[in-house]
Every structure is written in C-alpha cells, then in structure tokens.
Amino acid sequence: MSRLVAFAAIQGAYNIVSKVEGAFKRAMDKYGPNQPLAFPNTAYYLPVIYSVLGIKVEKLADAEAVLKQCKELLPPHIKGPIHVPYLGHTLDAGMAAILAEEVFEAIRYVEDPDFYLLGEDCDVENGKIWLGAADDTIMRKRGVEFVDGSAPGFAAIVGAAPNPEIAKMIAEDYQKKNLYIFMCANQSGTTFAEQLVEAGVQVGWGTRLVPFGPDISAAVFALGFANRAAMAFGGVKPGDYATVLKYNKDRVFAFVNALGEVNAEWAANAAGAINWGFPTIADTDIPEILPTGICTYEHVVSSVPHDQMTAKSIEVRGLKVAVTEIPIPVSYGPAFEGERVRKDDVYLECGGGKTPCCELVQIADMSEVEDGRVEVIGPDIKDVKPGSRLPLAVVVQVAGRKMQEDYEPILERQIHHLVNYAQGIMHIGQRDIAWYRIGKQAVEKGFTLEHIGKILHAKYHQDFGAIFDKCQVKIYTDEKKVNEMVPLAQKAYKTRDERIEGMTDEGTETYYSCTLCQSFAPTHVCVISPERTGLCGAYNWLDCKASFEINPTGPNQPIQKGDTLDAKLGNWKGVNDFVYKASRQSVSSYNFYSIVYDPMTTCGCCECIAAVLPMCNGVMTVNRDYTGMTPSGMKFTTLAGTIGGGNVTPGFVGHSKYNVTQRKFIAGDGGLKRLVWMPKMFKDEIRERLMKRGEEIGIPNFIDMIATEENGTTEDEIYAFLEKVGHPALTMESILG
Known part of the structure; x- marks a missing residue:
C-alpha cells in the first residue's frame, strides 16, 4: 500500500485525537466529571465505543478511559525510508480517530443540544437539516430493511460534488438501487446534503438520504448505526470487537464515497472505515490501496468519474443489487417510499377521508382477464387542474391456475409499498382508508393514473408471478362507480378477516x-x-x-x-x-x-x-x-x-x-x-x-x-x-x- 496514505491517515488521527482531548478538557472544566454524556434515546451508550471497547460511557469522566485507549492505539509517525507494514498502523490510527470522534460528537450534544434535530425529518424551511445520531427507534425501524434485503447497504458520502446537479444524479442513482445514503463533511464551503436541498431533493430518513452532520466527525454516526445492527440483530456482545468488525464486513454492505480534496482527517476516517471492511471510492487522484486484505476487494480506489461512481462503489464492495425497470416516467424504488408530497406540491389527491377511496384485489377466471390491460374509468390527471381531488377505486383482477382466494389480501397489502416506490407519489393506509397524493413534479414528467396500474401489473408479475398468470387493473374515478365499489370492497374485507379469525392452532397441522x-x-x-x-x-x-x-x-x-x-x-x-x-x-x-x-x-x-x-x-x-x-x-x-x-x-x-x-x-x-x-x-x-x-x-x-x-x-x-x-x-x- 502507499506510504503516503499511511502517513496522511496517521497524521490525521493524531490531529483528531489531539483536538478531542482539548474539547474533553474544556468540557470537564465547564461541566464537571458527572455531566451525563450520551446520544439521545439509545440503549447502546456511545455505540462504537460500547461495541468495540465494551466501555459504557454514561458521564463525561467515562470518556477519559476511551481517550487513553485512543492514544495507545496511535502508531509512531512514519519517518525516513525504512519500510514498515503500513496497513496495520493505518488501521490502528483509523480506529483511534473514530473512537475519539464519537466522544467529540457526544460532547457536542452537551454543548449545543439543538445542533442536531431529533427524529427522522429535516426542517429544510428553517435551514436545519442535520439529524445526528439515529436513535434506537429509527435504527430498529430502518434496520429491518437491512434484514429483509429491501436496503442492500449504504453509501457514506463525505464532502460535496462539483455542483448540485451531479449530487442529485449520484443520490438518485443510489436510490434507484435501494441503498441508503449517509452524508457528512463539507467541501469548499458546502456539503453533499446542502447540494441536494438546493437541487430540490427531499432529504431525511424517509427518502434514505440522511444528513448526519456538516463535519467529518459525523461519519461516526454511520459506523454507530452499523455497530448497533450487530448488537441488536446479531446478538454480538459489547467489547467483542473482532466479531463486531467481521459481522459488519459480512452482513452490512457499506462503503465510503469521498468527493473532493481528501485531507489528513478524511484519510484517518477512511482508514477507520477499513477496519469494518468498508472501502473508500474517491473522485480525486489520491494514493490507492488496491491489494485485498481487510475489505472484500480493494481498500481505496481513486479518480472515479461521477457517472461511474455508483457502479464502481457497488463493484468494489461486492454488493449484489437487483433493479427492475418499471414502465413509468418517474424514478422507482424503495428509497422513494418515505418521500412526502406536501400540500403545496399536490396536483391530485384521492381518499384520505377527503373523497371515497378503496383498493381491492380479486381472483377471476382466466377468460375474464386480459394481461396488462389498464383502464381508467372517469377523469385522469390530464382532465383536472392542479390541487384537484377525485374519488378513487383501484381494482386489480388476477387469474391463474395456482391463484387462490387466500392470496388476495397478500397482493392487496402490497399496493401500499408498490405505489409508494414511485418518485413523487405518496400513498398512506390501505383498503378503504387509502390516501393518494400525486405531486406536481411527477405530473410534469408525464405521470398519470394509468401508471398506477402499470406499476401493479409489472411488480405483481415480478414478485408474485409464481402464483398467477394474468393481471389487469381498473382504476375508477367516476364518483358513481366508486360509490358502487366501496361497499363491495368492504364486504370482501369482512369475509377475509373472518376467514383468518376462524382458524385455530388446534385445527391446523x-x-x-x-x-x-x-x-x-x-x-x-x-x-x-x-x-x-x-x-x-x-x-x-x-x-x-x-x-x-x-x-x-x-x-x-x-x-x-x-x-x-x-x-x-x-x-x-x-x-x-x-x-x-x-x-x-x-x-x-x-x-x-x-x-x-x-x-x-x-x-x-x-x-x-x-x-x-x-x-x-x-x-x-x-x-x-x-x-x-x-x-x-x-x-x-x-x-x-x-x-x-x-x-x-x-x-x-x-x-x-x-x-x-x-x-x-x-x-x-x-x-x-x-x-x-x-x-x-x-x-x-x-x-x-x-x-x-x-x-x-x-x-x-x-x-x-x-x-x-x-x-x-x-x-x-x-x-x-x-x-x-x-x-x-x-x-x-x-x-x-
């Protein structure tokens, strides 16, 4: 590996540890040793420190032992022409930097408790976008997506793209591939997250574009998320650092994208991430670490063009991503599920207690279904003005030799997720309490109600093709027809509920x-x-x-x-x-x-x-x-x-x-x-x-x-x-x- 990389990472780690020591001493003088020290609403104390060292940091004085370990991890500075095995020293320096930064960020919560927002949402209107450490409620809610595969991994992006348009391109490419994007660190006076906001992109946990913080030290929140996954879902014991690191390498598919000039402190954080098996892919010409060893493949790859950044990152991390194109004019994928269409952005609204609405999946005879047929019965988007409301009934008919009535509610329940995956479309609830909002930007790109049917047809075939052969969709917006469909749907819901309610464990082998x-x-x-x-x-x-x-x-x-x-x-x-x-x-x-x-x-x-x-x-x-x-x-x-x-x-x-x-x-x-x-x-x-x-x-x-x-x-x-x-x-x- 490059001597220059090791030199920079080790120097950066010394800088970080020294800076945090200074912040710790000032905090001790100001607040005293018994000042509580924690990230909000987590049972994992400071999670990287807790998982790697087994130390429960509960008050300021507890951080002293951590900083002592950081200093012990710092290797000698690289001097002269004598060759040493750089990788080991580099990894130690990176770990020291990460552990120290977690102390630094915890002290920030004490000194400036309003610096980070609590919860999943950013307050863009008031210029507050930094979310800081994910609490355990968020971690468990979002962690499930890493378990079931709907989130195959995450990209930790540090720095900023050359302009907001490139930032939007990279972010949306990752979203299409269902990855989370964790953002921190500034470059030339701006950050990747701020560029997304400038480009009109919604940020927050709901869209998988998570702005952790404006400084490189906020990278520790991404590693903390990964470590809590190991403890919460994997049952890894605190302090078992070898298992924690291996768990993350094998099960949490993450990587770093370094955008812009890489300084010594960035290098130290990149070295820290390598301990977890997370490689760094950069857009600038920095020294590379190409041999395999800790990471699955290369450790540091440089000079990657922005239009190849996502593909190269996924390749280097060894991540398997399945993406299916859906025949609609907007981007599509789970990353858009949490996107909100706010009141001022609504072109068309249906249901939500404001108009009659229902969703129904029904089994039908093969002769009754024309596969792929989508009908809109009543006004479509092109027939109404922005801000309009319409009644809505989405009726899906499926037919197949293996199709059974028991499968109807399973398919019906998927409508919520599948429609929500379309960028600019918001769906809440199900059955007869469903609520649709279609945004102006989606309509500008050509989205119509017919595309809801196209989504369901394509995804049903992709996800459930083994149980049916044909699928057609009727979308009613004619008020008379919708009022006829709602009681029919409610009768079907009642019949299904009674079917599962009537089953017993004793009567089932x-x-x-x-x-x-x-x-x-x-x-x-x-x-x-x-x-x-x-x-x-x-x-x-x-x-x-x-x-x-x-x-x-x-x-x-x-x-x-x-x-x-x-x-x-x-x-x-x-x-x-x-x-x-x-x-x-x-x-x-x-x-x-x-x-x-x-x-x-x-x-x-x-x-x-x-x-x-x-x-x-x-x-x-x-x-x-x-x-x-x-x-x-x-x-x-x-x-x-x-x-x-x-x-x-x-x-x-x-x-x-x-x-x-x-x-x-x-x-x-x-x-x-x-x-x-x-x-x-x-x-x-x-x-x-x-x-x-x-x-x-x-x-x-x-x-x-x-x-x-x-x-x-x-x-x-x-x-x-x-x-x-x-x-x-x-x-x-x-x-x-």
Whole structure:
C-alpha cells in the first residue's frame, strides 16, 4: 500500500485525537466529571465505543478511559525510508480517530443540544437539516430493511460534488438501487446534503438520504448505526470487537464515497472505515490501496468519474443489487417510499377521508382477464387542474391456475409499498382508508393514473408471478362507480378477516417458519401459526402459506407440528426439531404461549416486547414507537438490546401488535387477563380489538383496567392502579409458578 496514505491517515488521527482531548478538557472544566454524556434515546451508550471497547460511557469522566485507549492505539509517525507494514498502523490510527470522534460528537450534544434535530425529518424551511445520531427507534425501524434485503447497504458520502446537479444524479442513482445514503463533511464551503436541498431533493430518513452532520466527525454516526445492527440483530456482545468488525464486513454492505480534496482527517476516517471492511471510492487522484486484505476487494480506489461512481462503489464492495425497470416516467424504488408530497406540491389527491377511496384485489377466471390491460374509468390527471381531488377505486383482477382466494389480501397489502416506490407519489393506509397524493413534479414528467396500474401489473408479475398468470387493473374515478365499489370492497374485507379469525392452532397441522431475520440474528427462528403472527407484524399464517407457494425455497417453510408435548404452553415435537436445526443447534425447544417458560426467540425486528411484572402478577407490553420509561425499569431500546439477538429469555418475549388480541396471547400464563400495562398510544391503536377481546373473556370494561404511562411508570404506581380498578391479575395464581 502507499506510504503516503499511511502517513496522511496517521497524521490525521493524531490531529483528531489531539483536538478531542482539548474539547474533553474544556468540557470537564465547564461541566464537571458527572455531566451525563450520551446520544439521545439509545440503549447502546456511545455505540462504537460500547461495541468495540465494551466501555459504557454514561458521564463525561467515562470518556477519559476511551481517550487513553485512543492514544495507545496511535502508531509512531512514519519517518525516513525504512519500510514498515503500513496497513496495520493505518488501521490502528483509523480506529483511534473514530473512537475519539464519537466522544467529540457526544460532547457536542452537551454543548449545543439543538445542533442536531431529533427524529427522522429535516426542517429544510428553517435551514436545519442535520439529524445526528439515529436513535434506537429509527435504527430498529430502518434496520429491518437491512434484514429483509429491501436496503442492500449504504453509501457514506463525505464532502460535496462539483455542483448540485451531479449530487442529485449520484443520490438518485443510489436510490434507484435501494441503498441508503449517509452524508457528512463539507467541501469548499458546502456539503453533499446542502447540494441536494438546493437541487430540490427531499432529504431525511424517509427518502434514505440522511444528513448526519456538516463535519467529518459525523461519519461516526454511520459506523454507530452499523455497530448497533450487530448488537441488536446479531446478538454480538459489547467489547467483542473482532466479531463486531467481521459481522459488519459480512452482513452490512457499506462503503465510503469521498468527493473532493481528501485531507489528513478524511484519510484517518477512511482508514477507520477499513477496519469494518468498508472501502473508500474517491473522485480525486489520491494514493490507492488496491491489494485485498481487510475489505472484500480493494481498500481505496481513486479518480472515479461521477457517472461511474455508483457502479464502481457497488463493484468494489461486492454488493449484489437487483433493479427492475418499471414502465413509468418517474424514478422507482424503495428509497422513494418515505418521500412526502406536501400540500403545496399536490396536483391530485384521492381518499384520505377527503373523497371515497378503496383498493381491492380479486381472483377471476382466466377468460375474464386480459394481461396488462389498464383502464381508467372517469377523469385522469390530464382532465383536472392542479390541487384537484377525485374519488378513487383501484381494482386489480388476477387469474391463474395456482391463484387462490387466500392470496388476495397478500397482493392487496402490497399496493401500499408498490405505489409508494414511485418518485413523487405518496400513498398512506390501505383498503378503504387509502390516501393518494400525486405531486406536481411527477405530473410534469408525464405521470398519470394509468401508471398506477402499470406499476401493479409489472411488480405483481415480478414478485408474485409464481402464483398467477394474468393481471389487469381498473382504476375508477367516476364518483358513481366508486360509490358502487366501496361497499363491495368492504364486504370482501369482512369475509377475509373472518376467514383468518376462524382458524385455530388446534385445527391446523402445518405451521410456517420465518428465518428472514437470520441475516442479522443467526439463531432466531420465528414459527408462525394461525393464532400467533410473526413478531415483526409483517407475516400471518396465510401470508407465510402464500410466500411458500411463491418461493418454495424461501424463508417461510412448512413445519409439521407433530406430537403435542404441552398443549397449555404450546410445545410440539415437530416444531422443536425444526427450530433446533434452523437455529444452528442453539435452541432445542420453545413455547408458543408462554412468556415465563422458554418463550420464543426474539430478534430486533419485533413490533413489541412483553415483560413480566412480578409485583403486579402480570405482564406489560411496549411498542417500539414508544420512547418513554416502562414499569420494567427499561425503555424499549434497553429491552430490545437485552433480548433481541435471537435469544430465549424467560420473562421477556417479542411479539407483534396484532398478537396482543389473538386468543393465544400468553395463554399458557393466563392469557390477556395478565396484561396490566401498555403505552397509551398502543392502547388507542388497538382499542377496538381490545374491547372485543374484553367482551370475549367476560370483562367488558377490561380495556379500562389496563394501566398506561398516564397512571404510572413504576411497578408500585401500577400496582396501586390495579388495586383501585380491581384488575383480575391480582387474584390469579402466581405468574411465576
């Protein structure tokens, strides 16, 4: 490798560590050693330091040990003509720089708490775009996309392109390939993120264009995201640096794009990224590191033209990306799913409570369907003025020898994602509460309502072609026709819901596995039955059945449950045998219906986590969107970090939101009557189903007996509330046996 690269990286690391030492000393003098030091809402402390060194940085004084390690990692400066093995020294220098920068950014949160925005969205109108460290809610929500493959990796872009137009070209090319783009560092007075804003591109987590910060030190937020994925989804233990780094190389496909002049501090950060197996691809003529070793292929590649930047980066990282062209006039891909069409940008709006709207997928006879036919019945976009509203009914008819009624809702549920993938189109909700917004820029490019049908036809064939042969779409905007379709669609929804509601675990001999999350949590095996949906909330039994039909070698495999070993707890020999093999011999048995005795494994993708509250003789559950404290003494992030690596953890279990109101929810421990606390936002979300289940268990007012954070967040407070309302858990046998 080049002596010049090593020289620059090592010099840059010395500069960074020295700068952070100065900031640390000033902070100690100003705030004192007990000043709390943390990134907002994370159970992983400062995640790079925690994962690599195992040090829990909770207050300013804790950072002193980290900086001491940084100084010990700094290698000697390169002097004279004597040859040394540069790569090892360069890697150490890079690691020292990264660890020090994480301390620096944590101190920034203390000194300027408003520097970074909280949440997923940028405030472009007020000139605030920097999002800083992703909290654990964002990390788990977005981390799922790295698990299921909808986000194959991320590009960490430092610096700025020559102009906003080139920045937009590079960003949209990555978006089309479904990658995330993490941005930091300035070049010649601007940044890549600011260039995108200038070019009219929406930035934020929703569009996968994430502006972390204006300085090179913000690169540590990208590595922190990757390291938390290793701990949360992969179950890697803090301090096991070798496994953390290998996990990221093998499972998190990331790379650095250095745009513009590369100084010594940038070189140090690039060297740091190589430790994780993340190579750097630059547009300038910098010394290269071409031999393989730490990274999959080359470590540093230079002088890459901007129109070849994405292709070269993907090649060097060894990333496999599948992109399918859809016959529409706007860009298309999952990266556009979170894009918002704001009120002033709307050309046409449908549904959302403002006009009648519904979506329906129906099976049809082969003779009734003309494959690829798309009809718009009523006014299309060209027939209305900007800002107009229309009623809408999207009716898809599919036909095929393998098509079944059970597949209708699976296909219908995909409409939300598939339409949202079109740039400039926003879709919210589903069924008869769907809401469409079509932006002015999309219309300017030629988008019409007919293109919604073209999207569904193309993607259904691509993703579900194994189960049907022909597909046609009718899009109604004529008010009379839409009003005729809505009650027909509502009748179909009701019939489907009753079909899955009527299924029981006892009456079903075949369950289904889901090992999708094993790419991040290798020992996690989800088994899905009619009365226990997948813990991520994305799969029920019918979904898995359809998935297996579509992809017989995929993650959803049929499992013959076999002999019943324990009917109360939900334990079957066939399930245990499958789980033992699929978990790489790590899990020999677990119970479907218990939180106390060998509960099912949990991964970081779970929608909710339940925990036993011994004093209350019951359980609490918390959804991942709730960021407050719970009566277990832990927030969701801490709970997930403790049990979310594919572990069997008695007293805790991950589950879906829907599972709470399924009849088998912790049935082996007493069932729904054990539920004593949940966040108000979650309670309100499933209120209707909770009320129905309360009536079924003979306690019509049960929903009012469940405490929320408004009643307390400690066991003592919750116990007092339970006594006041006469909660049944207090008179049940001990939950701990």
